[in-house]
Amino acid sequence: MSSNQHGFMKDRSCQTNLIAFYDLVSKKLDSGDAVDIIYLDFAKAFDTVPHKRLLSKLRSIGLSEVVCTWIENWLQDRVQRVVVNGTFSTWNKVLSGVPQGSVLGxxxxxxxxxxxxxxIMSNVSVFADDTKLCRPVNSIQDVTCLQQDLDQLAIWAAKWQMRFNVDKCKVMHLGCKNMQxxxxLNGTVLGxxxxxxxxxxxxxxxxxxxxxxxAAAARANKVLSCIKRGIDSREEGVILPLxxxxxxxxxxxxxxxxxxxxxWDIIELERVQRRATKLVKGMESLSYEERLAKLGLFTLEKRRLRGDMITMYKYIKGSYNNLS
Incomplete structure (x- = not known):
């Protein structure tokens, strides 16, 4: 499996994808390069994988005919229909897509x-169908190379009957000397x-x-407000698990x-936990540190430090080998 892929892989995650990709970007920026990132979005990627082309790929990578036949039998004869206001459409065969929610999909x-x-000469990073393309762009030749790589991806998509949602594909220019x-993509200028x-x-x-x-603090505060309004109990055994x-x-x-x-960013995040611990019955008059001690919690800053150390340990020990 390509080292560019981080989705549905052991020891890979959204976090490893982000760290590996933007570590490369930040190093290029630190060295004085301008960098262009192209964010690509496949339209209904999991639903549009053509079964015949999928099976041809499986055979090309060396899967036995027995396994390929088993997968073919698993994919074929699937049907679907739509129900609107109690009215049923006719059944239609499903000729593309991998079954979502399955182990094999x-x-x-x-x-x-x-x-x-x-x-592709530029750097490619993938998480399932979320794809990013980037390279330093210090000259017209660099821009041309990135455009050629983008064209190559468009050719790949057309060959394998996949489609980019061009309206959702974007370009981000980084670096003070970026040529913008x-x-x-497919004849459309990317936003x-x-x-x-x-x-x-x-x-x-x-x-x-x-x-x-x-954004994270706002989302967390919104959920916390729902808990405060919707849950009558203020017992530790109720509030803390929530x-x-x-x-x-x-x-x-x-x-x-x-x-x-x-x-101020650290304070903003910590403020959410301060609010949450005050919801617990009997904690209202205690200081934040006392509330944490009684509830067996650490500050979010300490939890992040612990997470940093665990992540670094995994990198040093080789759990994240060949990340790109």
Whole structure:
């Protein structure tokens, strides 16, 4: 499997994808290069994988005919219909797509797009169908090379009956000396963006994390407010599990990538946990540190530090070998 793929892979995740990709980008920026990133979006990727072409790929990579026949039998004779206001459409055969929610579906999809980056000179990073393309652009030749790689991806998509949602594909220009060159996909000029939501994390053209911190805190506060209004009980056994399950994940998703360094961002995230611990009965008059001690919680800053150490340990020990 290509080292560019981070989706549905052991020891790979959204976080490893983000860290590996933007580590490369930040190194190029630190060395004085301008960098262009192209964010690509496949239209209904999992639903449009053509079965015949998928099976041809499986045979080409060396799967036995017995296995290929078994997969073919598993995919074929599937039907679907639509129900609107109690009215049923006729049944139609499903000729494309991997069954979502299945164990085998994600693996088949990964195998289908495994050769997506072949022949591409720029850096390609993939998480399932979310694809990013980037390279330093210090000259017209660099821009031309990136455009050629984009054209190559368009050719790949056409060959394998996949389709890019051009309206959702964007370009982000990074670096103070960036030429802001335009790029086209299938004859359409791609829109420019100063901020993108990449695998659920807000990334801007300065590679800052303040907007992501604000968004994470806002989402967490919204859920916390729902708990406060909707749950009558203030017992620790009720509030604490709800906080851990529904609120804190918003503050810690892929946080080893976007962990805040500015004081006000750190305070903004911590403020959510301060509010949450005050909801518990009997904690209202205690200081934040006392509430944490009684509830057996650490500050979010300490939890991020622990996560940083675990992630670094995995890198050092080789769990994340060949990340790209």
């Amino acid at each position: 994600p693996l088949l999809f990964n195998l289908f797009i495994n050769d997506l980056g072949e022949g 060159a335009p790029y086209t 420019k963006s100063i901020m993108e939501k990449d695998l659920g994390v807000l990334v801007d053209n300065k590679l800052g994390c303040s907007k992501q911190c604000q 906080y851990r399950a529904l609120v804190r994940p918003h503050l810690e998703y892929a946080v080893q990538f976007w962990s805040p360094v500015l004081k």
